[in-house]
Amino acid sequence: MQVSMTVNDVEVTEEIEGRLLLVHFLRDVLGLTGTHWGCDTSNCGTCVVWLDGEPVKSCTVLAAMAGGHEVRTVEGLAKNGKLDPVQEGFIQCHGLQCGFCTPGMLMTARALLDRNPDPTEAEIREAISGQICRCTGYATIVRSVRWASVHEAGTEEVTA
Ligand code: FES
Numbered sequence: 001m002q003v004s005m006t007v008n009d010v011e012v013t014e015e016i017e018g019r020l021l022l023v024h025f026l027r028d029v030l031g032l033t034g035t036h037w038g039c040d041t042s043n044c045g046t047c048v049v050w051l052d053g054e055p056v057k058s059c060t061v062l063a064a065m066a067g068g069h070e071v072r073t074v075e076g077l078a079k080n081g082k083l084d085p086v087q088e089g090f091i092q093c094h095g096l097q098c099g100f101c102t103p104g105m106l107m108t109a110r111a112l113l114d115r116n117p118d119p120t121e122a123e124i125r126e127a128i129s130g131q132i133c134r135c136t137g138y139a140t141i142v143r144s145v146r147w148a149s150v151h152e153a154g155t156e157e158v159t160a
Pocket residue numbers: 036037038039040041042043044045046047048057058059060
């Protein structure tokens with residue numbers, strides 16, 4: 001079957017099998033390997049992308065279901081050659097170690113800040129509660145999101 005969608009502001013049309021998952025479409029058909037594939041069972045959250053602006057686990061969505069919709073992946077987070085503040089936050093606050101969970105964390109964090117520009121630690125932890133990080137213990141991830149929050153707001157210190 002043929003499927004068309006917008007991925008990171010680019011129209012794409014591809015011939016696919018109806019059973020193809022969105023995560024595999026992005027990685028294997030479009031070559032957007034920034035979206036990681038961790039479990040295939042909706043547990044790890046490393047596959048999170050946006051579907052019409054909403055974070056979704058792309059291993060739970062058929063590529064065909066994304067037809068006619070807008071998808072954004074971690075490759076589409078930076079704008080005009082400038083990293084998104086959440087990406088900067090993860091750099092500044094060491095929000096990653098191996099980096100496997102990072103693409104999903106970044107997409108969820110950006111979506112959170114778009115809805116709630118000043119989230120508490122508890123709100124950040126709730127937002128990423130569907131995602132697993134085996135390395136960081138989450139503290140630096142929370143701190144990274146807070147860093148992005150305060151820098152976007154133009155305020156000072158990160159307290160999380
Ligand atoms: S690969 Fe999608 S939740 Fe783990």
